[in-house]
Amino acid sequence: MNKQEIIMKIRQMSGVELIELNNRYCIEFGDFDDEIFVNDEEFFNTFYDGKPMEVARATFYGDYNFSHEFVVFNGYGNLDSFNHMDVSRLVDSVDVMAESILQCFDAFEDLFN
Numbered sequence: 001m002n003k004q005e006i007i008m009k010i011r012q013m014s015g016v017e018l019i020e021l022n023n024r025y026c027i028e029f030g031d032f033d034d035e036i037f038v039n040d041e042e043f044f045n046t047f048y049d050g051k052p053m054e055v056a057r058a059t060f061y062g063d064y065n066f067s068h069e070f071v072v073f074n075g076y077g078n079l080d081s082f083n084h085m086d087v088s089r090l091v092d093s094v095d096v097m098a099e100s101i102l103q104c105f106d107a108f109e110d111l112f113n
Contacts (some may be wrong), residue, residue, distance in 0.1 A: 001105065001112060006098040009112050015085035019070070021111055022090050025097060028107050034091040039071040039081050 013021060019036045026035045037043045048055045058064070062078030064071070071081045087094050101108045 003098045010094050018085050037071050
């Protein structure tokens with residue numbers, strides 16, 4: 001697979017596939033701050049268990065909506081949420097991601113079959 005084929009596949013991915021790609025990319029390249037999570041009780045139990053004041057701060061100072069489907073930490077440790085996943089929300093541009101993925105394609109191969 002070449003870079004252009006990877007770019008084309010990324011642009012054709014569904015929202016769920018893009019989130020999987022984004023999170024695997026973040027893990028593979030050590031960019032844990034840009035992972036995307038489901039906005040549910042499990043997320044809050046994982047990151048804020050027993051810390052209600054931290055939840056209040058993170059939602060107040062972020063761009064957070066309780067009814068949104070997904071949540072991310074913004075650059076200040078606060079929470080931003082959204083419903084629709086598209087390529088504009090990926091951690092890097094499609095071009096940069098494709099180049100990086102090409103360098104270690106084995107880690108991503110199952111997403112491109």
